[in-house]
Amino acid sequence: MAEAERTIGTPDSAGAEEAAAPAEQPRGRRRIAVLLSVAVVAYLTDLVTKMIVVAKLEHHPPIEIIGEWLRFEAVRNAGAAFGIGEAFTAIFTAIAAAVIVVIIRLARKLYSLPWAVALGLLLGGALGNLTDRIFRAPEAFKGAVVDFIAPAHFAVFNLADTAIVCGGVLIVILSFKGLDPDGTVHKD
Template sequence: MTDPAPGADRPQDAGATAAEGGRAVVRRRRISVLLAVALLAYLIDLGSKLLVVARLEGRSSPIGVIGDWMTFQVIRNPGAAFGMGQAMTLLFTAIAAGVIVVIWRIARRLYSLPWAIALGLLLGGALGNLTDRLFRAPSVLRGHVVDFISVQHFAVFNLADSAIVCGGILVVLLSFRGSNPDGTTHGGPAAKAEPAGEKAAEPDGEG
């Protein structure tokens, strides 16, 4: 019986390395999408708040956008999205920071494009409102969020809230369809490519 020739296992190792490298490229691209969506959502929210504070705050009457059904009026909100929990400003600041940490941990195993978009919306919205809580009056960590979109018989909110809601809805839909951030499906096969050469290494049977 002869020993395997030196380097006989190298094709399998090279194939596995190439497949792993391909997965790493996909993950980097998905993280890039997440960050791009988050940055866009954050900048739009920040710009809109700066604009309405400069132009609308202090006005005695709201600005009609769609008749009386939707108007613009600046309200400083110490609570969560849509004015909920106004007595727990510090708690919601901590929650927003925690959401950002969780999103970043999930991004370490992110291979799904729809999940990248959903998490980007959540991240951008969370950063937008967290910026208000950190840097706006009355104090650090207790800042009041700028809300300005008023919908009749509903609530007053901002674009960060809208991004969070849209991202949350997308997460629910993806979960309902069985999709996971790492590209797998609930009870289904992984979407990650099988390392090249793995099948070739399996014995074809006794001969």
């Protein structure tokens, strides 16, 4: 039974936890490395695509990818999803910064690979949009996010938004399955 519990990450008793702690240290570090790797890939992919969009697509007509169903169109979004709350750009900047701090704090207790991927996606996406809010016009900490993926009859978004949504969906799935970030499994 103790082997099965160790395999799924469920602590079996206080004494066994202490004995396993040195072996779990590298495992926890690997999960943090996965979180950071996923975050860096998501962030850099978002950053590069936004640079291309600003250089090649802004002030030009949209590019149709799949007829009228999907096109690339450069849009500056000072608000949140669907352009809501454009007057609250500074608040969205603070929220993104807070999300980043929470993820970094949670990373210390991270022993689950799926949670590392989910949090890495959230971190990379939040950093991508936060970079826009800090460094893009009209002014520092009130910048507009560059969006460019424009499906028909839906909001225009970017790869940072995609990473955030995928990370959020994965977190919901992991929560429904009872898997906690520390690797424990609980049944409600």
